[in-house]
Amino acid sequence: MDNKMRLQKYMAQCGVASRRHSEELIQAGRVKVNGEIVTKMGFCVSEQDRVEVDGKLIKKEEKLIYIMLNKPTGYVSTVSDPEGRKTVLDLIDGVNERIYPVGRLDYDTTGLLILTNDGDFAFKSTHPGQETQKTYMAEVMGMPSNKELKALRNGIMLDGKQTAPAQVEVVDIKPESTELKIIIHEGRNRQVRRMCEAVGHPVLQLKRTAVGRLALGDLKPGEWRYLSMKEVKQIRGKKNG
Ligand code: URA
Numbered sequence: 001m002d003n004k005m006r007l008q009k010y011m012a013q014c015g016v017a018s019r020r021h022s023e024e025l026i027q028a029g030r031v032k033v034n035g036e037i038v039t040k041m042g043f044c045v046s047e048q049d050r051v052e053v054d055g056k057l058i059k060k061e062e063k064l065i066y067i068m069l070n071k072p073t074g075y076v077s078t079v080s081d082p083e084g085r086k087t088v089l090d091l092i093d094g095v096n097e098r099i100y101p102v103g104r105l106d107y108d109t110t111g112l113l114i115l116t117n118d119g120d121f122a123f124k125s126t127h128p129g130q131e132t133q134k135t136y137m138a139e140v141m142g143m144p145s146n147k148e149l150k151a152l153r154n155g156i157m158l159d160g161k162q163t164a165p166a167q168v169e170v171v172d173i174k175p176e177s178t179e180l181k182i183i184i185h186e187g188r189n190r191q192v193r194r195m196c197e198a199v200g201h202p203v204l205q206l207k208r209t210a211v212g213r214l215a216l217g218d219l220k221p222g223e224w225r226y227l228s229m230k231e232v233k234q235i236r237g238k239k240n241g
Pocket of ligand 1: 105109191194206
């Protein structure tokens, strides 16, 4: 933020004291800006300035927020798109914080996507090797044989590197397609689609239903809600949620 604001307002926003009490602190010579005591009322600062009260640096508290979205098809899961397509941020109204998606879902994939402004959380939950389990429901063309299911479970060679073991279950068999529940804990590009394609059963529809123990529940496509701190801790806490 480049906007300047009155010192007492900034102090109040940092949770130091009320504006009035902050004025008193300023007048009493207890506030320094960039190392200099400021007693002048109306002095303005920006977030780039170093403000100390009684020798202690103060900071604006950033409210960390965590959102679960049921991503519909037809949206990119980035904050902007060079091709001008709609982004998942277009679905989130009334949130002023600068949030962004944790990981990606393809344009045509639906389901659970987390958005946050907590960079540390985003980094930890997508860090290779530390990734949370992700559960997908994939409707694939045809009916995979036991051998093909085993290959999906054991790992598929993608870009010269084997995918890690996955859990794969047949959930429903339809006349021309099969519904599979697939749990992976990697996040390679288009991983589920490419794994299914590699065994000869391209994905017709793909939905992410859970990340760790956090499940999409009955959120409709396009709907979102805030996560509770308990849910955030669950995802942050353990590799498998
Ligand atoms: N795997 C895919 O192929 N696509 C996704 O969006 C997520 C996982």
